Every structure is written in structure tokens, then in C-alpha cells.
Amino acid sequence: MQPILADGNGGALFWELLVNGLVMGSLFALIALGYSLVYGIIELVNFAHGDLFMLGAAMTYTLTALAVSWFGTVTPGGMSFAIVLGLLLIVPFFCGGANILIDRAVYRPLRRAPRLVPLVSALGVSFVLVNIGQLWIGTSPLSLENKAQLVSDDSLIQMGEVPLKWKDAVVLITVVPVMVGLTWLVKFTRLGKAMRATAQNLVAAQLMGIGVERVIASTFFVGGYLAGLAAVVYTLKIGRIEYQMGFQNGLYAFTAAVVGGIGNIPGAVLGGLLLGFIYSFGGGYSQGNWVDALIFGVLIVLLIFRPTGLLGSRSREKV
Amino acid sequence: MALLEITDLRSGYGAIEVLKGLSLKVEAGEIVTVIGANGAGKTTTLMTISGCVKARDGRISFDGNDLASVPAHEIVKRGLAQSPEGRKIFPRLSVLENLEMGAFTRNDKPGIREDIEKSFQYFPILKERQKQLGGTLSGGEQQMLAIARALMSRPKLLLLDEPSLGLAPMIVLKIFDVIRELNRQGMSVLLVEQNARMALRLAHRGYVMETGTITMTDKAEVLLNDPRIQAAYLGE
Ligand SMILES: Nc1ncnc2c1ncn2[C@@H]1O[C@H](COP(=O)(O)OP(=O)(O)OP(=O)(O)O)[C@@H](O)[C@H]1O
Ligand SMILES: [Mg+2]
Numbered sequence: 001m002q003p004i005l006a007d008g009n010g011g012a013l014f015w016e017l018l019v020n021g022l023v024m025g026s027l028f029a030l031i032a033l034g035y036s037l038v039y040g041i042i043e044l045v046n047f048a049h050g051d052l053f054m055l056g057a058a059m060t061y062t063l064t065a066l067a068v069s070w071f072g073t074v075t076p077g078g079m080s081f082a083i084v085l086g087l088l089l090i091v092p093f094f095c096g097g098a099n100i101l102i103d104r105a106v107y108r109p110l111r112r113a114p115r116l117v118p119l120v121s122a123l124g125v126s127f128v129l130v131n132i133g134q135l136w137i138g139t140s141p142l143s144l145e146n147k148a149q150l151v152s153d154d155s156l157i158q159m160g161e162v163p164l165k166w167k168d169a170v171v172l173i174t175v176v177p178v179m180v181g182l183t184w185l186v187k188f189t190r191l192g193k194a195m196r197a198t199a200q201n202l203v204a205a206q207l208m209g210i211g212v213e214r215v216i217a218s219t220f221f222v223g224g225y226l227a228g229l230a231a232v233v234y235t236l237k238i239g240r241i242e243y244q245m246g247f248q249n250g251l252y253a254f255t256a257a258v259v260g261g262i263g264n265i266p267g268a269v270l271g272g273l274l275l276g277f278i279y280s281f282g283g284g285y286s287q288g289n290w291v292d293a294l295i296f297g298v299l300i301v302l303l304i305f306r307p308t309g310l311l312g313s314r315s316r317e318k319v
Numbered sequence: 320m321a322l323l324e325i326t327d328l329r330s331g332y333g334a335i336e337v338l339k340g341l342s343l344k345v346e347a348g349e350i351v352t353v354i355g356a357n358g359a360g361k362t363t364t365l366m367t368i369s370g371c372v373k374a375r376d377g378r379i380s381f382d383g384n385d386l387a388s389v390p391a392h393e394i395v396k397r398g399l400a401q402s403p404e405g406r407k408i409f410p411r412l413s414v415l416e417n418l419e420m421g422a423f424t425r426n427d428k429p430g431i432r433e434d435i436e437k438s439f440q441y442f443p444i445l446k447e448r449q450k451q452l453g454g455t456l457s458g459g460e461q462q463m464l465a466i467a468r469a470l471m472s473r474p475k476l477l478l479l480d481e482p483s484l485g486l487a488p489m490i491v492l493k494i495f496d497v498i499r500e501l502n503r504q505g506m507s508v509l510l511v512e513q514n515a516r517m518a519l520r521l522a523h524r525g526y527v528m529e530t531g532t533i534t535m536t537d538k539a540e541v542l543l544n545d546p547r548i549q550a551a552y553l554g555e
Contacts, residue, residue, distance in 0.1 A: 112333075193416075193419075193420070193423075194423070196409075196411075196412065197409055197412070197420050197423075200409040200410055200411055200412065201407050201408075201409055201410075203371055203403065203407060204403065204407035204408070204409060205420075206369075206370070206371050206391040206392060207369055207371070207391075207395070207400070207401050207403060207407070207469075208395065208420045208421060208423045208424075208468075208472075209392045209393075209394075209395030209396060209423050209424035209472065210392055210423055211390070211392040212391075212392070
């Protein structure tokens with residue numbers, strides 16, 4: 001990812017980094033939720049999740065290119081708004097559906113196998129997805145902005161000296177309602193109750209008459225959906241994609257999930273935001289040189305003092 | 320026809336076969352107990368009936384229907400509920416939410432509300448603790464919750480796995496009183512117990528299970544007075 005350049009104005013830089021941290025944090029959080037939801041329910045670290053995000057970005061690029069070839073040049077305005085909306089509708093479903101297929105084809109047959117087996121398979125799936133990405137978008141980075149300027153570079157509003165750019169606003173406008181929606185889904189819907197029960201005790205959930213396989217599939221869908229959403233807003237914000245982008249972003253997001261307490265939904269959001277701020281401020285004040293060292297340093301220190309993450313339950317209740 | 324009829328049932332885990340041709344039945348209105356040593360396959364029997372462990376051969380018929388091909392989550396709807404070994408309470412759901420999970424297959428809100436009140440009558444401590452998280456209850460309270468939760472689906476047949484495990488005698492008596500009362504109201508019970516004496520005093524009939532098959536069956540009071548049973552399971 002790009003380092004954020006210092007502009008010499010200390011106060012404004014701080015606010016800019018804060019906004020950027022919030023935006024990157026929301027993105028990490030969206031991806032982290034996919035790790036955490038799946039881990040919470042079947043205790044699988046789905047290493048392929050970051051690469052699913054990459055495929056979502058590839059889909060975003062392809063659909064945009066398709067729209068451009070249909071409509072001609074697209075500049076910010078009514079048409080681009082419609083395209084962004086279309087992307088936000090299609091790509092998450094694509095990633096959610098793909099995630100269900102991956103579970104059905106690879107993880108589900110291994111449900112009763114020892115824990116290490118699906119874990120290694122997840123690594124395998126990760127390689128497969130990377131290769132698909134390679135075939136799909138090639139090996140060199142692609143610039144979305146060469147295709148179409150979907151979101152303007154202008155500021156939406158000016159807060160004192162600090163602008164809130166459209167590109168950042170799009171991320172926040174998308175992420176916040178989705179987080180609220182996810183909370184509602186998990187807390188109040190029948191599916192959400194079934195998800196929580198299955199995560200807490202799978203056998204008991206079965207004995208209550210919960211179709212746990214359907215719940216697991218839904219969980220993969222929701223995780224994939226969020227990754228797809230992250231892929232769209234990420235691509236709109238950064239404007240550049242490549243087939244390896246899943247690795248680093250996936251690693252950050254997984255770290256965020258662990259920092260927050262893997263399996264814990266608010267934890268994933270908190271961890272994502274924390275990582276976003278470290279990423280932004282660390283990158284901003286060190287010209288990007290120390291970001292990874294900082295992030296993983298924080299991870300290590302945190303795990304020494306709170307091995308279960310910020311919001312993780314202190315002990316896993318397993319009788 | 321019996322409410323539950325199991326014929327030549329085989330099941331197990333991976334390469335291990337645990338049930339090796341097991342047959343037993345429960346008539347409507349009966350309390351039937353299965354006693355047997357550790358590892359005999361009692362829990363496996365109940366889990367196979369509930370569909371959590373797949374039957375490999377043989378028949379399980381319940382209320383006139385074959386259960387073999389019915390997925391686990393459909394079995395509850397047919398009127399078969401289980402309070403499992405080790406209770407398996409949802410630790411981070413409240414007592415009330417645990418009870419609501421027991422009614423997952425139902426959607427008659429007023430009926431569910433009524434049944435929650437009923438479980439509070441059977442187990443008043445659950446009413447006091449209704450807001451508390453399941454994982455923070457004592458062992459005895461968790462056991463009561465597990466039974467109450469199973470009852471929330473209004474089962475015709477209740478499967479109980481070791482309801483007395485690790486509990487003080489007073490609480491065991493209380494739980495057994497509730498089971499007797501539920502049976503009087505028409506519910507059938509299949510009870511698996513380590514505490515063979517209490518189980519045989521409560522039940523109408525009993526089965527003795529050894530390494531995956533039934534080796535003996537009779538009226539409960541006959542088994543209670545059988546010298547072989549007394550020597551092997553009643554510690555006399
Ligand atoms: N999930 C499992 N995987 C493999 N083997 C298992 C599993 N569960 C049980 N077994 C084995 O199956 C056999 C029967 O176990 P089961 O739990 O049915 O016995 P039980 O009669 O309920 O014993 P207890 O009185 O100790 O509860 C045991 O040898 C046990 O080791
Ligand atoms: Mg047992």
C-alpha cells in the first residue's frame with residue numbers, strides 16, 4: 001500500500017492521518033470480520049480469505065471495465081454513481097457465493113477431520129485463488145483510474161483545515177451501515193441466534209433443531225459478502241489492484257481479528273480500527289518504513305499481556 | 320407399536336464401531352433406563368437416535384417413521400429432544416436465551432412464553448437466574464437448564480444422558496421428581512444413568528448395555544433384585 005506523504009503541516013497532517021486511519025481501519029475491520037466469523041463457528045483460520053478479497057477487487061475492476069466499454073467514458077457524476085451502486089450490489093454477492101462454494105467443496109468434507117487438515121487445505125485454497133487472480137488480471141498492477149474516474153478526487157466537506165475526501169467518505173458511508181446491519185443480524189434475527197448458538201456449542205445447536213450446515217454456509221456467505229464489500233471500496237479508494245494484494249491485506253486483517261480476540265465480532269472491528277490507526281500514523285510519520293514492524297510489534301506485545309486478544313473470552317468454555 | 324423402536328443398530332466414529340447391533344424400544348408413556356459401564360456406548364446410542372452420529376446399519380423408528388435418513392435438525396421437530404451428557408449449555412447466552420433456543424423449531428410466541436413459565440415452576444432457581452449467562456451457572460443449575468431447554472420443544476420422548484452426574488443427592492432427587500411428574504403427564508423418557516439404583520427405581524423397564532449391545536432387559540424391579548446386576552452395577 002502507498003505510504004502517506006507528510007505535507008509539512010503538523011496539525012493538518014495529524015487530522016489527515018486520523019481520517020485515513022479510520023478509513024483503512026474500517027477496511028481491515030470488514031476483512032477481519034470474515035476471519036472472525038468463520039473462526040468463531042468452526043475454529044478454522046481461513047487463510048484463503050484475503051485472496052477472496054483480491055478476487056473481489058478483480059471483479060470490481062472487470063465490471064468497471066465492462067461498464068466503461070458499454071457507456072464510453074465515465075466521469076464522476078450520475079453515471080459513476082450508478083456504477084458504484086452496481087458494484088456494491090454485485091461484488092459482495094459474488095464473493096459471498098464463492099465463499100459458500102469453497103466451503104462446500106473443500107472445508108465441509110473435512111468437518112470431522114483433525115483441526116490441522118482443514119487449516120492446511122485453507123493454505124491450498126489460498127494458492128488456488130491467487131492463481132485464479134493471476135490468470136484473471138495478470139501479474140502487473142492494474143489501475144482502475146485509467147479505466148474510469150468513479151469517485152471524484154474532490155473533498156466532500158472541509159472540516160477546518162482538513163478535507164474529508166469523497167474517496168474516504170465512500171468507505172465510511174458504506175461501512176458504517178453495514179456494521180450496524182451485521183450487529184442487528186447477529187443479535188436479533190433467527191439466523192443470528194442460530195449462528196451464536198452454533199458458535200458456542202455445535203452439538204447442542206444441532207440438538208435444538210438448528211441446521212448447522214446451513215448456518216455454517218450462511219456464515220461463509222456473510223464473511224465473503226463483507227470481503228467483497230471491502231474489495232469494492234478499497235479499489236475505489238486506492239485505485240490500484242494486483243493479484244498479490246490479498247496476502248498483505250489478509251495478513252493485516254487476520255492480525256486485526258487476533259488483536260480484537262478472534263471469534264469476537266466487536267473485537268474484529270476494534271482490532272481493525274486499531275490496526276488502521278497504527279498503519280496510518282506509523283506510515284505517515286515514518287514514510288511507510290516501519291508500518292509492518294509496528295503492527296506486528298503491537299500484536300506481539302498485546303498477545304503477551306492478553307493472549308486472547310482485546311475482547312476475547314478469557315477461557316474457552318469447553319466441557 | 321412402540322414409540323421408539325431400535326433394531327440391530329450399528330454406529331461409531333471413523334474406524335471405531337461402538338454400537339454393534341443394538342435393539343431396544345420405548346413404549347408411549349414409559350420411562351426406560353439404559354445402564355452400563357463407562358464406554359459401553361450409552362451416549363453414542365442417544366447421539367445416534369438424535370442424528371448427531373450417523374447410523375451405519377439397522378433401523379430407528381420413531382412414532383411410526385424411520386429416522387435413519389432424517390437430518391439431526393429435523394428430528395427435534397418430530398418430537399424427540401435430548402438433554403446431553405455434560406449439559407452442553409450455551410455459555411454466553413443467558414438462561415432465558417438458552418430456554419428460547421430450546422424452542423428454536425417453534426414459532427408460537429405465546430406458547431413458548433407459557434412453557435418458559437412452566438420450566439420456572441419446575442425449577443424456580445432458573446427464574447432467579449434468568450438473566451445470568453449459562454456458563455456462570457453451577458453444575459446443578461446447568462443440569463436443570465439442560466433439561467428445561469430440552470422440554471421447550473414439547474417432546475414426546477425425552478432423552479436424558481447422565482442427569483445426575485456430579486450433583487448433590489438432594490438435587491438429583493429433585494430432578495428425578497420432575498422427570499416422574501413429566502412422565503405422569505404423558506411424556507416418555509429414555510434415561511441413561513451411572514447411578515443405576517436411582518435410575519431403576521424411577522424407570523418402568525431397564526436395559527443393560529455392554530460394549531455396544533444389550534445383554535439383559537427386564538422390568539426395573541426385577542433388574543434391581545437380580546444378583547448379577549447387584550454385583551456389577553449396584554455395588555452390593
Ligand atoms: N467422538 C468420538 N470419537 C471417537 N470415539 C468416541 C467418540 N465418542 C465416544 N467414543 C468412543 O466410543 C465408545 C463409547 O462411548 P460412549 O460415550 O458412547 O460411552 P458411554 O457408555 O456413554 O460411557 P460413559 O458412561 O463413560 O458416559 C468409547 O470407547 C469412546 O472412547
Ligand atoms: Mg456417556
